[in-house]
Amino acid sequence: MATQETRILDELIANRRTLLKTGGAALAALAMPAAARAASTVTSFSDNDILNFALNLEYLEANFYYLAAFGTNISTTNSLYPTGAMLQSIGGTGTQGSVTVKANPKVPFSSLAVAAYAVETAIEEGKHVNYLRSVLGSAAVAQPAIDLTTSFNTLAMAAGIGPSFDPFANDAYFLIGAYIFEDVGVTAYSGAAPLFTTTSTGKTYLSAAAGILAVEAYHAGLVRTAINAMDVANGNTALQMLTQKISATRYALSKAAAPSSGTGSGAATATDDIGVGTQMVSLAGGSNVSASTIVDADSTNVIAFARNTTQVLNIVTGGGATTSGTKASGVFFPSGLNGVLS
């Protein structure tokens, strides 16, 4: 089955038009054989397992933003760190890895606002790393190996953007790079929220996860707003088109091995990812009018999408989670994630 799914996925990725046009039927076909595997992903993980899964993602995000804003990874001393941008510890259980990135990754920002967004987000993602590590204590996983060079090139190729992509090149590419992460963070935390236990500790973690989810959604809103504004200023839709290609790719990757009936979302029946662009909506029963898609949510209930851990793993590893019970690796995590959920 995995082979067949992989082939379908390859075909979908190979032809964006096909992906966009095939819609529900093809996706249902993709989804059904994997139902059992998806169900297995929502079995009994401990609260710590879930938080460690989140910590892996935060290591990834924090390193990306630190490198873009300050030019160094989160565990390297740098005199440029402003108040709040802490040097992070990255040790813990599992195999500690390093960050692969081009030389001098500090983005040569031209827009004051975009530069400020990068600095803010770096500080916040760093705090998420620090916070999750402090909550987990000795149970915290180490930073896994992270790739921020080949990963973006691979995804750009899969998305039909081009043979290479450097998110550290300029303001616009930085925003596109950020776009790749933020909505994924939202869907991951949305999917994880109902998995926490109903113990007092689990509820405390749930509250924290909900708070971090909100922050990821603020970030995603920021990035999508900035991309939209940049296109408006340029009088074109170039960046929006890139986001739509990325969203289609995330969708294909997340659906490749795990369908889901994301909790309370429309993920099971339609796309679980919408790029920045426009849609037609009816307000108060009136005829359709044009509306933007700053929010990444299902178009009926307008509830942000939720992804299960397998789906998230597939996105950050480029479809690595296609075999149940085998550690997923690839793209951003060349050696896989650390922890039980990997």
Add this chain to the structure above:
Amino acid sequence: MVGAGAVGAIGAAAALTGCGSSNSSSMTGGSGTGGSTSYTDVDILNFALNLEYLEAEFYLHAATGSGLNSSDAGSGAGTVTGGTQVMGLTAAQQNILNEIAYDEQEHVRFLRKALGSAAVARPAIDLTNSFNALASAAGIASTFNPFGSWDAFMVGAFIFEDVGVTAYAGAAPLISTAGITAGYLGAAAGIMAVEAYHAGYVRTYLTAQAAANSSYPYLGYANKVSALRATLGGGNETALTVPTGTTTATTVVTPSAIVAASSSNAVGYARTTDQVLHIVYGSLSNTSGATTSAAGVAKGAFYPSGLNGKITVTQS
């Protein structure tokens, strides 16, 4: 500005879930607690529905000049006072406005459908006197019309969106085990995320305008609103900042403050139902300012007749 908000979501969660020991015996199976009273999932979802009615009416009026279909407002719905179409928008601004209006309309529909016959009707909503009173209390001006321009509208939107985020964040741990199984928690988390996307839009817009124009007044207005909400709603605020500096190989600009979250761990704030009620009722005890800890506040500001449902009166 962060003030008591630095306590963060964990602190709020502890207050919500851990400190009700003297009342724990009154809790019924499958219900959460909002303090001294136990609430069911229906109560919590209806509380959220009241807030969505307000947001939907605000954005729909701004986008189209009229509000929710009567079929979306419930039997015996209260009247909506004020609210006019915002004129002179660019196509991009109209698209944003249409999107948010649609999102909130669909949230109303989703919650009404989830609640079925238990859904409360739209309460009376005031979109004129409410803004004037809050603007006055916040020290912006004696009157404030959020429908006068896109920038003024962004300040109006700013009033709501962060509150929506904190309200859903506070409600999430109150949902029962049965409610989690039924998907309510996932739905609440997903709606909260959408509110945060909206808040992210509003805060990014105001920040970008202020960064590009040193005499832009609306970011300052929003921060006055934020300060008032902090007073009414137990802190839980992060003021917007105007970035400064330039990017070179050896310099970094100052950070923006798009995200409203604890400054210690960057976890978003959660508010209790009482804190949310104090904000939307504009618990202004007298002309000299706000009161933050009064029990028994049952209406005011955006809800001149109070909310509908079980969670309507402040308990502290």
